Amino acid sequence: MTTVLDGDMQAEPQAFDRVLSSMCTKPHPVAREAAERFLATNPGDPGSYPTISALEDEAIAVLGEIAGLEESAGYVASGGTEANIQAVRIARDRAETSQPNVVMPESGHFSFRKAADVLGVELRIVPTDDDHRADVEAVRAAVDDETAMVVGVAGTTEYGRVDPIPELGEVASTVDALLHVDAAWGGFVLPFTRYEWNFSHAPVDTMAIDPHKMGQAAVPAGGLLVRSSALLDELAVDTPYLESTSQATLTGTRSGAGVASAVAAMDELWPTGYRRQYERAQHNADWLAEALEKRGYEVVEPTLPLVAADLPRSTFEALRGRGWRISRTATDETRIVCMPHVTRKMLAGFVADLDRLEVR
Numbered sequence: 001m002t003t004v005l006d007g008d009m010q011a012e013p014q015a016f017d018r019v020l021s022s023m024c025t026k027p028h029p030v031a032r033e034a035a036e037r038f039l040a041t042n043p044g045d046p047g048s049y050p051t052i053s054a055l056e057d058e059a060i061a062v063l064g065e066i067a068g069l070e071e072s073a074g075y076v077a078s079g080g081t082e083a084n085i086q087a088v089r090i091a092r093d094r095a096e097t098s099q100p101n102v103v104m105p106e107s108g109h110f111s112f113r114k115a116a117d118v119l120g121v122e123l124r125i126v127p128t129d130d131d132h133r134a135d136v137e138a139v140r141a142a143v144d145d146e147t148a149m150v151v152g153v154a155g156t157t158e159y160g161r162v163d164p165i166p167e168l169g170e171v172a173s174t175v176d177a178l179l180h181v182d183a184a185w186g187g188f189v190l191p192f193t194r195y196e197w198n199f200s201h202a203p204v205d206t207m208a209i210d211p212h213k214m215g216q217a218a219v220p221a222g223g224l225l226v227r228s229s230a231l232l233d234e235l236a237v238d239t240p241y242l243e244s245t246s247q248a249t250l251t252g253t254r255s256g257a258g259v260a261s262a263v264a265a266m267d268e269l270w271p272t273g274y275r276r277q278y279e280r281a282q283h284n285a286d287w288l289a290e291a292l293e294k295r296g297y298e299v300v301e302p303t304l305p306l307v308a309a310d311l312p313r314s315t316f317e318a319l320r321g322r323g324w325r326i327s328r329t330a331t332d333e334t335r336i337v338c339m340p341h342v343t344r345k346m347l348a349g350f351v352a353d354l355d356r357l358e359v360r
């Protein structure tokens with residue numbers, strides 16, 4: 001049998017050359033090396049794999065520091081989806097109602113739909129304002145005594161917007177609901193901005209923050225953080241045949257590669273390297289936004305390193321035809337995420353291709 005692996009297919013560096021819409025990136029070299037070293041370990045079984053288990057504690061300590069958490073608690077998840085599902089699970093199990101609901105702005109990630117489906121929770125989706133941020137009054141109108149959780153997004157998937165987290169926290173507290181912040185993508189750039197997004201800025205209870213996105217770790221490395229370890233206890237199930245007595249993760253066997261690579265990347269980059277990376281990415285986003293505006297396209301201002309612009313569908317398709325890996329928002333804008341692998345040269349090449357297409 002022949003497979004694509006028999007050909008000359010290379011994962012890198014070519015594979016990232018034209019990838020402009022992904023929220024994942026090329027792992028940092030130290031992250032790649034650590035991932036390879038811990039490939040055959042399972043942090044889900046700390047009795048057998050104590051080293052990776054200790055590394056996970058380190059990962060959570062640094063993630064907690066990044067997110068302004070005083071006493072870090074949480075675990076390295078498979079990604080933002082798992083962290084969001086688990087946060088909803090905590091809120092559901094804590095709520096004293098048989099019909100819990102979760103209130104989320106329409107900018108929330110589709111993983112909450114999975115969470116609602118799997119956990120039997122009603123998902124109430126409320127509109128965003130003219131700047132694509134959660135509309136606090138709409139959230140206020142949607143919550144009631146059966147609201148288990150309010151979701152705020154710190155770095156939305158489509159426009160990179162940061163919701164007014166302190167205000168959402170205030171609304172959540174009026175109905176004794178938990179506040180969850182989805183910083184899966186934004187968590188590694190927000191510390192260098194003026195936004196109020198984390199545990200020290202607002203009464204945040206749980207958070208998704210993914211090393212495998214802006215953190216430059218290898219996939220799979222997500223993060224679930226909780227304000228106190230008591231919240232994590234909501235998730236714990238007994239583990240009769242393991243040395244450890246309980247497990248809070250959704251997955252059982254997990255990849256030590258993700259955990260080790262997250263620690264390696266954060267050791268190397270937090271905070272100086274991530275700051276430089278953020279500044280470079282934001283400059284790139286601002287440059288691209290200006291270049292597109294000059295060409296007459298309507299551009300959503302990049303408040304974080306993510307640009308959305310209203311390229312015509314035919315232009316979008318033609319750019320895809322030239323190999324650019326781009327995707328569209330629900331309302332049809334082309335989105336470009338300035339991840340660490342996205343260089344100014346790549347963006348200049350993209351704009352040059354755009355100019356060639358428009359001439360014809």
Ligand code: 0PR
Pocket residue numbers: 021022023024078079080081082084109111153155156157182183184185210222326327
């Ligand atoms: N929360 C936010 C805010 C996200 O952007 C994402 C992923 C998640 C949670 C889920 O994270 P995991 O995929 O790690 O479970 N955002 C997508 C992604 O990178 C969105 C996406 C994907 C958008 C591909 C465009 C695209 O072309 O998977």
